[in-house]
Amino acid sequence: MKIVFLVLCSLLMSAQALAVTIEFPEEELARESVLPVFENATAVKSRLVPTAKRFELGIGGGFAMNEPFFETARFGGHVAYHFNETHGILLNGQLYADGLGNNGKSLANTDLLPNSADTTYLRMEFAPQPAYHFFANYQITPYYGKISVFKDFVMNLSLYGLLGLGVVDIGGETTPALNIGMGQKFYFSKKWGIRADMGLMAYEGVNFFKASNGGSSPLADSTVAGSTPFVASQKTASEFERQINYDLHLSLAVIILL
Amino acid sequence: MRKVCTLLIPIFLLSSVADANSNELPNLSEEIVQQLDQPEYVVAQSKSKRSSKRQRRRRRSTKVDLLAKAKKLAVDKQYEKSSQLLFSLTRSSKYRKDNSQIKYILGLMLMEMGLYQVASFVFYDVISGEIRSGRTTKYLRQSLGKLSFLSNALDSDVLLKYTISKIKVKDFPSEKKDLFYYRLGELRMKEKRYTQAAKIFSRVDADSLVYPKALYKMGLAYSESRRGGKALAAFNELLQVSEKKGVTDSNRVNALLSMARVYYQNKKWDKAIEYYRQIPRDTWQWHDSLFEQSWAMLRSGRYFRSALSNFHTLHSSYYEDRYAPESLLLRGMVYLFICRYDEMDKVLNLFDKIYKPVNSKLRRFSNSASSKSYLDEIRKGEANYQAARNQQEAKHTTRLPKLVLNEIIGRPNIRRNLNYLNALDGEMARVKRLTIEWQTSGIGKYAKRVIDKRMKSTNSVIGKQARNHLRRIKSELRDFFEQSDFLKFEMTSGKKESLRKEIAGKGVLKKQITDDESRSFFIGNGFEYWPYQGEYWLDELGNYHYVGVQACE
Numbered sequence: 001m002k003i004v005f006l007v008l009c010s011l012l013m014s015a016q017a018l019a020v021t022i023e024f025p026e027e028e029l030a031r032e033s034v035l036p037v038f039e040n041a042t043a044v045k046s047r048l049v050p051t052a053k054r055f056e057l058g059i060g061g062g063f064a065m066n067e068p069f070f071e072t073a074r075f076g077g078h079v080a081y082h083f084n085e086t087h088g089i090l091l092n093g094q095l096y097a098d099g100l101g102n103n104g105k106s107l108a109n110t111d112l113l114p115n116s117a118d119t120t121y122l123r124m125e126f127a128p129q130p131a132y133h134f135f136a137n138y139q140i141t142p143y144y145g146k147i148s149v150f151k152d153f154v155m156n157l158s159l160y161g162l163l164g165l166g167v168v169d170i171g172g173e174t175t176p177a178l179n180i181g182m183g184q185k186f187y188f189s190k191k192w193g194i195r196a197d198m199g200l201m202a203y204e205g206v207n208f209f210k211a212s213n214g215g216s217s218p219l220a221d222s223t224v225a226g227s228t229p230f231v232a233s234q235k236t237a238s239e240f241e242r243q244i245n246y247d248l249h250l251s252l253a254v255i256i257l258l
Numbered sequence: 259m260r261k262v263c264t265l266l267i268p269i270f271l272l273s274s275v276a277d278a279n280s281n282e283l284p285n286l287s288e289e290i291v292q293q294l295d296q297p298e299y300v301v302a303q304s305k306s307k308r309s310s311k312r313q314r315r316r317r318r319s320t321k322v323d324l325l326a327k328a329k330k331l332a333v334d335k336q337y338e339k340s341s342q343l344l345f346s347l348t349r350s351s352k353y354r355k356d357n358s359q360i361k362y363i364l365g366l367m368l369m370e371m372g373l374y375q376v377a378s379f380v381f382y383d384v385i386s387g388e389i390r391s392g393r394t395t396k397y398l399r400q401s402l403g404k405l406s407f408l409s410n411a412l413d414s415d416v417l418l419k420y421t422i423s424k425i426k427v428k429d430f431p432s433e434k435k436d437l438f439y440y441r442l443g444e445l446r447m448k449e450k451r452y453t454q455a456a457k458i459f460s461r462v463d464a465d466s467l468v469y470p471k472a473l474y475k476m477g478l479a480y481s482e483s484r485r486g487g488k489a490l491a492a493f494n495e496l497l498q499v500s501e502k503k504g505v506t507d508s509n510r511v512n513a514l515l516s517m518a519r520v521y522y523q524n525k526k527w528d529k530a531i532e533y534y535r536q537i538p539r540d541t542w543q544w545h546d547s548l549f550e551q552s553w554a555m556l557r558s559g560r561y562f563r564s565a566l567s568n569f570h571t572l573h574s575s576y577y578e579d580r581y582a583p584e585s586l587l588l589r590g591m592v593y594l595f596i597c598r599y600d601e602m603d604k605v606l607n608l609f610d611k612i613y614k615p616v617n618s619k620l621r622r623f624s625n626s627a628s629s630k631s632y633l634d635e636i637r638k639g640e641a642n643y644q645a646a647r648n649q650q651e652a653k654h655t656t657r658l659p660k661l662v663l664n665e666i667i668g669r670p671n672i673r674r675n676l677n678y679l680n681a682l683d684g685e686m687a688r689v690k691r692l693t694i695e696w697q698t699s700g701i702g703k704y705a706k707r708v709i710d711k712r713m714k715s716t717n718s719v720i721g722k723q724a725r726n727h728l729r730r731i732k733s734e735l736r737d738f739f740e741q742s743d744f745l746k747f748e749m750t751s752g753k754k755e756s757l758r759k760e761i762a763g764k765g766v767l768k769k770q771i772t773d774d775e776s777r778s779f780f781i782g783n784g785f786e787y788w789p790y791q792g793e794y795w796l797d798e799l800g801n802y803h804y805v806g807v808q809a810c811e
Contacts, residue, residue: 045576
């Protein structure tokens, strides 16, 4: 059960006010959790953070949770427009940090045939790397609420879902992608707050272990007899077999409502 | 042999007709069959003395054919054809003696067709015919029974009340005697004969369906006649009988609210507050109880903080479309009592901001409005109100402010008439869906005429009622503005006095002692603290607590 104490005292703490301890009579405290009846009851009125017909700008970063080879960090921003309190559109993009991640580096320097006289390396440093993504999302916000962080500090929040179409750039080649996600915004005031997003992106990525013709990986640098000599140059996505990749990512952004 | 057949056919068809109507209508088919249980030869025999045997046989045979045919059509669920035939029989001099029976069956047919208003006129016709002739046949009682049912279905008891005023209790069907007492009591209430009304209500049997309503009205009647003890007893009885029906049962809640009002009327503030507090939040009466409770708190002179807590709910955005000038002034008054002049100033400014434009619009409207304008405004207001209920945009622009229109269309008499008008609209639509043959027949024309007249008359009543309500609101607002001016004067005097004391060093000494201290709150176990920051949440309504204190001794 929740009780709301009306802090009009901030207005009323005038010079004449006395410091007293107010003990609310038991019979005045909430005894039931039922709601008053209205014709079309809405959960909240006079919202502190109205979003309808407002733009939202955001800037922030995040990381991929299941990226195996490359750096996982990403940086970007977004622009959103809210048609009303529930529906909106969100355009977002992120640039990916350049370079191999620990796994990628480790793979690049590991002989895949350690117990043999021959050697095989997968030269990941020449692999086409995802560089950025951009999405146009539909955003639905079914929940707006508030949370009491401290006794004197209440924060508004909202939960939303995203569904969008976009592109992912892999080594200079763009490929279509689908994004589904959800997130939560925490508002510090009417104008600004933070948002945390979690999304799952599906796109036509590359299989680094196979060439587009079904042969061995263009990244394979092997001394095994009959193998193609490795040419040390940056590979393109089209040289690899294509496959659907799934990218699970988290991001955090500072937002401002205009 | 033929007579046997006419009796058997309806019995065979009885079950199916009864099933079709068992949910909402009284069992009309059974009644139709009962009419067939009275073979026509009985009526025909009474005429035999006046005519020759041959003529008599011919007349009887014609008569039996037409009436029996109409009944046969009725049992075969051919209500349209049956009603056409029956209506023509009511105009026939040959059937003058059977007029009540024919009209009664015609009423049943119209009920089956969903034409309740037309049917109620037909039943009313039966009753007045019987009263005029001084007879009290079973058709009088049966028609009264049907008229009672239709009055409830149409939410219009004009005809029933008029009828009741003309008949004796013995003429009313025995199983509906309680309804008779109830309606008669209402009639006496309307005539402001409260003591007599209360006595009549007390005759309603405790097993009757209208018993709770009668108890409520009895309490009101006693209350109006300033017999608080008896009123409380009636409401308490209502509370007892409704206790098992759930916390939000409207009879139970009405009983609690009425008891609170009786205590208030008798200046028992604490008792009144105790009962107001028992009104459940999830009922329509809760808003009113909160406002009235605040009055009781102010009158008691002890619960200013609690009253201000209530006002925060009453003046929340959830109730912004409510016409409530009095509650704003009351809030200002409470602030005056506790010397919170700044807050008082804000409240009085808010009052001006809301109700000055309302007042001027109202005056402009009443200076130029024709009698039709009142009705137009009400109908537009109702359309907008219904659109808002369905979460749609307002359909019309109105000359009267929305909160005034909402106030007027929410008044019981207007609301009742608007509902009645909707029922008439529906009935007219049903008529128009019937065959052209029926519509152009005698009964069709009669039905249209009846509905049309009722519509015109109801529209006219709504217009007059709206005008009266607007006059009341105008006069109320004039009084409220006077009170507001008075409060402003008191506020200025209070401020002046407060400044004078401050300069003299009196009355504000505590300021220096407590200036840097913050207020602390006691929060009971199981409760959470949520500071109010400007937005209103549905689940917080009624849970606000004012934590300011009295600023003067």
